[in-house]
Amino acid sequence: MNKYRTHNCSELTENDNSKNVVLSGWVHRKRDHGNLLFIDLRDHFGLTQCVIENNNKFFKTLEKIRPESVISVTGKVIKREKGTENPELITGKIEVNIQTIKVLAEAKDLPMPVFGEQDYPEDIRLKYRFLDLRRDTMHKNIILRSKIISFIRSEMMKLGFLEFQTPILTSSSPEGARDFLVPSRLNPGKFYALPQAPQQFKQLIMVSGFDKYFQIAPCFRDEDARADRSPGEFYQLDIEMSFVEQEDVFKVLETLMVNLFKKFSSKKVNIKFPRIPYVESMLNYGTDKPDLRNPLIIKDITHLFTREDVKFDIFKKLVSKGSKVRCIVTKNTKDKPRSFFDNIDKWAKEQGASGLAYFTLEKTDKISGKGPIGKFFSEESLKDLMKKCKMDIGDSIFMACGNEKDVEKILSISRDKIAKELNLVDENQYAFCWIVDYPMFELDEQTKKIKFCHNPFSMPQGDIETLNFKEPLNIKAYQYDIVCNGVELSSGAIRNHIPELMYKLFSIAGYEKKEVNQKFSGMINALSYGAPPHGGIAPGVDRIVMLLANEKNIREVTLFPMNQNAQDLMMKAPSDVDDKQLKELNIKKDIKKN
Numbered sequence: 001m002n003k004y005r006t007h008n009c010s011e012l013t014e015n016d017n018s019k020n021v022v023l024s025g026w027v028h029r030k031r032d033h034g035n036l037l038f039i040d041l042r043d044h045f046g047l048t049q050c051v052i053e054n055n056n057k058f059f060k061t062l063e064k065i066r067p068e069s070v071i072s073v074t075g076k077v078i079k080r081e082k083g084t085e086n087p088e089l090i091t092g093k094i095e096v097n098i099q100t101i102k103v104l105a106e107a108k109d110l111p112m113p114v115f116g117e118q119d120y121p122e123d124i125r126l127k128y129r130f131l132d133l134r135r136d137t138m139h140k141n142i143i144l145r146s147k148i149i150s151f152i153r154s155e156m157m158k159l160g161f162l163e164f165q166t167p168i169l170t171s172s173s174p175e176g177a178r179d180f181l182v183p184s185r186l187n188p189g190k191f192y193a194l195p196q197a198p199q200q201f202k203q204l205i206m207v208s209g210f211d212k213y214f215q216i217a218p219c220f221r222d223e224d225a226r227a228d229r230s231p232g233e234f235y236q237l238d239i240e241m242s243f244v245e246q247e248d249v250f251k252v253l254e255t256l257m258v259n260l261f262k263k264f265s266s267k268k269v270n271i272k273f274p275r276i277p278y279v280e281s282m283l284n285y286g287t288d289k290p291d292l293r294n295p296l297i298i299k300d301i302t303h304l305f306t307r308e309d310v311k312f313d314i315f316k317k318l319v320s321k322g323s324k325v326r327c328i329v330t331k332n333t334k335d336k337p338r339s340f341f342d343n344i345d346k347w348a349k350e351q352g353a354s355g356l357a358y359f360t361l362e363k364t365d366k367i368s369g370k371g372p373i374g375k376f377f378s379e380e381s382l383k384d385l386m387k388k389c390k391m392d393i394g395d396s397i398f399m400a401c402g403n404e405k406d407v408e409k410i411l412s413i414s415r416d417k418i419a420k421e422l423n424l425v426d427e428n429q430y431a432f433c434w435i436v437d438y439p440m441f442e443l444d445e446q447t448k449k450i451k452f453c454h455n456p457f458s459m460p461q462g463d464i465e466t467l468n469f470k471e472p473l474n475i476k477a478y479q480y481d482i483v484c485n486g487v488e489l490s491s492g493a494i495r496n497h498i499p500e501l502m503y504k505l506f507s508i509a510g511y512e513k514k515e516v517n518q519k520f521s522g523m524i525n526a527l528s529y530g531a532p533p534h535g536g537i538a539p540g541v542d543r544i545v546m547l548l549a550n551e552k553n554i555r556e557v558t559l560f561p562m563n564q565n566a567q568d569l570m571m572k573a574p575s576d577v578d579d580k581q582l583k584e585l586n587i588k589k590d591i592k593k594n
Helices: 059-064 123-127 137-160 199-207 248-264 278-286 302-306 314-322 338-350 379-389 403-420 498-507 513-519 520-526 542-547 581-583
Strands: 021-034 036-042 047-055 070-079 094-105 181-185 191-193 212-221 232-242 275-277 298-300 325-331 357-363 367-370 396-404 434-438 442-443 450-452 481-485 489-493 534-537
Touching: 021 094, 036 059, 047 314, 059 094, 070 450, 137 212, 137 232, 137 248, 199 212, 199 520, 199 534, 232 248, 232 367, 232 489, 232 542, 248 434, 248 481, 248 534, 248 542, 275 278, 278 298, 278 403, 278 434, 298 403, 302 314, 302 325, 302 379, 302 498, 314 325, 325 357, 325 403, 338 396, 338 403, 357 481, 367 498, 379 498, 403 534, 442 581, 489 513, 489 520, 489 542, 513 520
Parallel strands: 047 094, 275 434
Antiparallel strands: 021 036, 021 070, 036 047, 070 094, 181 191, 212 232, 232 534, 298 325, 325 396, 357 367, 357 396, 434 481, 442 450, 481 489, 489 534
């Protein structure tokens, strides 16, 4: 018998009544009733209530012991008295009458409580993450993460994929974010890079003749933190397949996501994954990460402000200079108070926009607009608006005017804000979609030069022989994103496996052939020896777990995350290194003082 326990702390039931048992765990909570002392003993599995009488020689030891100390108890299982049961616990109908205890490890005074789910400052939680992880919600989130990853592995193997591991030390490549660099001791002055993603390696696996690959891959990017993005490192389900088209990749991901989300959530999982072209997504939702649980749709009404019977001169002047006007219609909001509309307008200004113009349609003797700018629209112009936006009397409209990107940005977040205020979002479902037909190239707003819009290794759409490379901004690519509830889970693409085509596309983005050969030598060389058409995708594991755990921040589903400044407060990283280590690496520090 194991000397520390005969059972775990979530195992004992009425069927174990009168058994002598040994339990070990943390002192979760104490309740002193004078002649009786109750202790909730906690381990990884759950809680068991233990009780000791004041005539027991170990009573005073337990009376003084601090919460979170680790103890081992021996005792007898007894049924709880009627009315004292705890139906929320598996062990809620019994307790253990303590006979002896052994203190295995004493705890100091806690910097943060483990019992309860109180909010605590992030710096304390991260510095003492080992305590934070003992808390019930955090503990369950990490267990959920483990189960999700195990399920993913099982499902991928059922789908015929093989798991391989790709290198962590590799070469730097321009993949959209800053690299983490690692100096080479044996090659002075040269550096490895930690992989932003196993992009080139997984393509090389396909070139090597393997058919289907996956990996739960660590990725490293020197990016700023966001709620859905960890600074430094994250994990993704990396997938690549040979001899496939776009729809083949979609079929695999849809099968996996439906099975995964049904397995780990009681929410409704929409099994249809709409394909939404990028241009359409930006027009209708203002973003390429739309939350389809939200029924509000953005409409372009720029044409309305070219009419002579519309007198809203602020918008008309902007439109004459090339601005766009887009709007959000809310159905049957005529009874909403003026404060509702003013608050939305005020909120939009707080987001950096110039505000949202608004009015509500009403009809007495004629159709008119009720609100600050309603008087600037004739009845005929309102009828035009009603037809364009499928509006009815009693509906309201919010409008934004400006350059296209600014309008998209404010109406995207306004769409979410308004839907939340009106309780339009069904929180009890997962709504997936694919964003497709991304442009191959885009214009850099600062440099005015053409750059890759998405993944530079993607295959352009259309007949390669007849593509018009002189108008690169019109070229679409076989690139796609999978989105769930407004969270981008992954980007993917059908890959460009033709070296000459790759040189051509990179030249459009300003790369000379020599530079491509230098930066992507392994890839170009491999493709020149016969590569299959292939494609893949890489859903973010952290974001998947975040959605299934109903958490808003990725740190709540990560074991040991960094803070917003990419610091590990617990392990004190990044840290200084001594001069001897730097000398071995042929590195000299030259830090500029502020």
